[in-house]
Amino acid sequence: MIRCSHLPTLFALVLGAIPAYAAEGGHHALPLDAPRLSDSLPINNSMIMVWLAVAVLVLFARIATKKMTIVPQGLQNFAEWAVESLYDFLSGLMGSHLATRTFWFFGSIFFFILTNNYMGLIPGVGTLGWNTIDSHGHSGFLPWMRGANADINMTAAMAFSFATLWFYWAISENGIKGFLAHIFAPKGSFKGVMLLVMIPVFFFVGALEVISILIRPVALTFRLLGNIYGGEQTLESLMALVPQKLAFLPALPFYFMELLVGFVQALVFTLLCAIFLKLICDHGDHAEDGHH
Amino acid sequence: MMTTILAVAQQASPLETIQKTFGLNGPLFIAQVINFFLVIFVLKKFAFGPIQAMLEQRRSRIAEGEAKLKRIEQQLADSETTTAAAIAKANEDAARLVNEAKVSAAALSEQKAQEAIASAQQILANAETAAQAERAAIKAELKQEFGRLVAATTSQVTGKILSSDDQARINQEALATVER
Numbered sequence: 001m002i003r004c005s006h007l008p009t010l011f012a013l014v015l016g017a018i019p020a021y022a023a024e025g026g027h028h029a030l031p032l033d034a035p036r037l038s039d040s041l042p043i044n045n046s047m048i049m050v051w052l053a054v055a056v057l058v059l060f061a062r063i064a065t066k067k068m069t070i071v072p073q074g075l076q077n078f079a080e081w082a083v084e085s086l087y088d089f090l091s092g093l094m095g096s097h098l099a100t101r102t103f104w105f106f107g108s109i110f111f112f113i114l115t116n117n118y119m120g121l122i123p124g125v126g127t128l129g130w131n132t133i134d135s136h137g138h139s140g141f142l143p144w145m146r147g148a149n150a151d152i153n154m155t156a157a158m159a160f161s162f163a164t165l166w167f168y169w170a171i172s173e174n175g176i177k178g179f180l181a182h183i184f185a186p187k188g189s190f191k192g193v194m195l196l197v198m199i200p201v202f203f204f205v206g207a208l209e210v211i212s213i214l215i216r217p218v219a220l221t222f223r224l225l226g227n228i229y230g231g232e233q234t235l236e237s238l239m240a241l242v243p244q245k246l247a248f249l250p251a252l253p254f255y256f257m258e259l260l261v262g263f264v265q266a267l268v269f270t271l272l273c274a275i276f277l278k279l280i281c282d283h284g285d286h287a288e289d290g291h292h
Numbered sequence: 293m294m295t296t297i298l299a300v301a302q303q304a305s306p307l308e309t310i311q312k313t314f315g316l317n318g319p320l321f322i323a324q325v326i327n328f329f330l331v332i333f334v335l336k337k338f339a340f341g342p343i344q345a346m347l348e349q350r351r352s353r354i355a356e357g358e359a360k361l362k363r364i365e366q367q368l369a370d371s372e373t374t375t376a377a378a379i380a381k382a383n384e385d386a387a388r389l390v391n392e393a394k395v396s397a398a399a400l401s402e403q404k405a406q407e408a409i410a411s412a413q414q415i416l417a418n419a420e421t422a423a424q425a426e427r428a429a430i431k432a433e434l435k436q437e438f439g440r441l442v443a444a445t446t447s448q449v450t451g452k453i454l455s456s457d458d459q460a461r462i463n464q465e466a467l468a469t470v471e472r
Contacts, residue, residue, distance in 0.1 A: 033315020042323035050324075054331050061339035068346050070353065076346075083343045103344075108335040152314040157324035225314070 032229065034151040035142045045144060046151035049125070053115040053148065086110055086270075093271075094278045098173075102277065105165060109158060110270040113149060117228060117262030120147020121255060126232050127239075149228040149265075152221065159220035162273050163213075170280040182280060183209050216276060220269060227265045231258045438470065439463030 034044040064079035072080050090106055091099040099106075119125060129143035148154045171179050184206035186198040235254055239247040310316055443459045454462070 031315070032313060033317070034320075036320070042317075042319035044320060047324070047327060050327055050331060054334055057335060058338045061343065065342040065346070068342065070350060072346075079343050080347060083340060084347055087347075104336045104340065105332065107340050108332045111339075112331060112335065151324075152316050153320040153324045154328075156316065156321055157328045161325055161328055 031140065031142065032152070034146055034153070044151065044153070046146050046148045046154055049116065049119060049145055049148040050154065052145075053112065053119050056119070057111060057115055082111075083107065090270075090274055093274050094281075098169075098277065098281055102165075102169065102274075105162070106270055106274060109162070109273070110266050113158075113224070113269055114263060114266035116148040116154075117266060118259070120150060120228060120232060121235075121258055121262065126150070127236065147228055147232055149224050150232050152225050155225045155228075156217070156221040158224075158269070159217035162220070163217040166273075166277055166280070169277055173281045179280070183213075216272075220272060224265055224269055227261055231261050234258075435463075435467055438466060442466040 034046040036042070036044045037048075060075070061079060064075040068076060086107055087099060087103055090103065093099075094102070124145070126143045126146045128145070129141055132140045132142055134140065170182075174182055184203055186195065186202040188198075190198045231254075235251045235258065238250040238254060241250055439459070439462070443454055443462055446462055447454050
């Protein structure tokens with residue numbers, strides 16, 4: 001039986017093996033840690049991509065909303081369609097109350113992850129950089145830019161920020177008593193002896209739920225990181241299979257797959273966050289559903 | 293590199309292994325959290341804000357339009373009801389007026405007929421009175437003429453000049469005979 005304390009080690013071995021094999025295959029592998037740009041300030045090259053992605057999003061939104069009209073056209077139409085579709089999707093999932101309350105977060109996180117995933121696929125991102133030799137004489141490669149979601153600090157920041165907000169939203173929607181009851185209290189209408197039997201059962205289920213809640217941000221972190229870093233690394237490895245002049249060729253089909261993966265991962269991250277929130281805020285009466 | 297990871301995994305704790313393998317770094321993580329919230333703020337303010345405001349404006353306009361439409365439909369229904377009621381009332385009033393006019397005309401006609409009858413009767417009465425008066429006058433004149441003729445005849449027959457008393461007595465006797 002594998003003890004829980006060994007799980008992170010297993011994660012490390014599995015994910016670390018990919019770049020390691022790639023490096024041993026004779027070409028530069030993307031480093032898992034984003035290179036720091038300053039020794040004194042906590043800034044790395046994935047942060048540059050973060051702000052480039054924000055700049056792209058803001059620029060797009062500004063152009064789309066420059067001449068807003070009641071009857072939308074062109075970019076405004078596209079921007080409104082994208083935002084409204086996501087809002088309707090979340091509204092259908094969580095109910096209009098929660099969707100309205102949290103759209104600033106879910107809307108931002110979806111488009112932010114999507115843009116970052118696609119920007120990570122721009123040729124040169126993660127592939128243009130400089131070769132390094134450390135003090136032990138080992139050669140390495142540091143890219144000038146790298147996809148923000150291929151940096152664990154970024155994916156962890158998003159996942160743990162959501163986890164914090166999840167607690168805030170869950171408690172503000174249910175109250176502390178309701179929040180704890182939601183996790184530990186028996187569900188259903190048990191009476192008498194059956195209730196006494198079910199209390200320890202549901203308390204145990206609640207304890208498992210707590211572990212699940214604590215694992216969620218870790219799972220969100222590694223799911224996004226693994227998919228995006230894995231995708232970038234796959235493209236990198238495929239390009240190293242052929243002579244440099246033809247390097248684009250084997251990677252080309254996988255670019256289309258990565259476009260799909262980028263969208264799916266943005267959707268999965270947003271969807272999971274929304275479902276986690278819905279689960280804790282679900283009162284089970286479906287009162288709101290009647291309004292739709 | 294694989295050997296290095298294995299060596300690190302054997303020597304360090306799991307968290308340290310993750311930190312070293314994946315580059316998880318406390319200050320960088322905190323910086324990214326701050327970065328992330330700044331990103332969300334910027335996106336909300338400059339990207340989603342205007343679009344959401346426009347969507348909200350459109351939603352409220354549509355809701356307002358629907359409310360207006362409902363109000364107009366209600367007003368139309370009210371108006372139709374009011375118009376129908378007004379038309380019904382007008383018809384009722386018109387019928388009542390016609391009836392009243394008919395009654396009034398009949399009364400007036402009756403009154404005028406009665407007046408005409410009264411007037412005709414009056415005319416007849418006047419005519420009868422006048423005829424009676426004329427007959428009486430003629431009768432008196434005839435009596436007077438008859439008396440004068442009787443007196444004249446008597447005077448010529450008898451050859452005597454009659455006094456006023458004789459004339460009056462002869463007249464009365466002659467008239468009494470004639471009237472019998």
